[in-house]
């Protein structure tokens with residue numbers, strides 16, 4: 001059971017219908033304690049105004065989505081690194097608990113996944129220099145292996161933690177049940193991560209069947225993930241912070257009244273998480 005005050009609304013969950021202002025007001029209306037904005041919503045509102053809006057409403061920020069995409073240009077370009085510096089600055093401006101990193105898949109036209117992983121490690125180490133100075137924790141989000149080609153060549157918690165160990169302080173993982181629930185090593189890796197490396201915890205559910213690889217995530221309780229079980233593991237490891245609800249759902253939740261989505265999210269946080 002997760003009380004509403006511990007939930008955080010990832011703005012992607014209602015992204016089709018609400019801007020940042022509406023998301024902030026919605027959280028307040030439904031007693032939700034935190035928000036996890038995407039950078040497009042920040043840009044729309046203006047970063048300074050967004051920061052005022054969020055802190056004025058008394059919301060905490062579970063994370064900023066997202067930096068990364070180190071492989072997108074085929075090499076680590078200044079443009080990619082600059083964009084990640086800006087993401088760090090934006091995360092600091094809104095006092096985000098972390099900057100969530102989706103690191104990128106294969107470089108365009110490439111079959112070299114080891115090379116992609118090297119590029120990501122180098123990119124993260126460069127971003128981390130700036131993030132440490134800014135005091136912004138960097139959170140690698142391992143994505144389900146079905147996205148290894150086009151979104152993230154880091155697919156498991158173990159892989160992400162190996163990278164954290166190589167890079168040192170100021171970096172950890174954003175654990176999203178959608179991406180990691182199937183992993184037989186999950187319990188051991190959560191314990192290995194400990195409080196220091198567990199920077200964010202995202203929830204939603206895995207639907208059977210899944211109709212779209214990207215935009216058919218389920219509301220908690222509608223799928224097959226043992227969310228309460230995974231939550232117990234992260235809490236046993238010391239994580240007691242916000243639980244972010246992140247649901248990409250083009251055929252269902254994105255089509256509904258966002259107030260219904262938030263009310264359901266609060267109820268399922270209690271009943272099914």
Ligand code: ZN
Pocket residue numbers: 141176202246
């Ligand atoms: Zn996530």
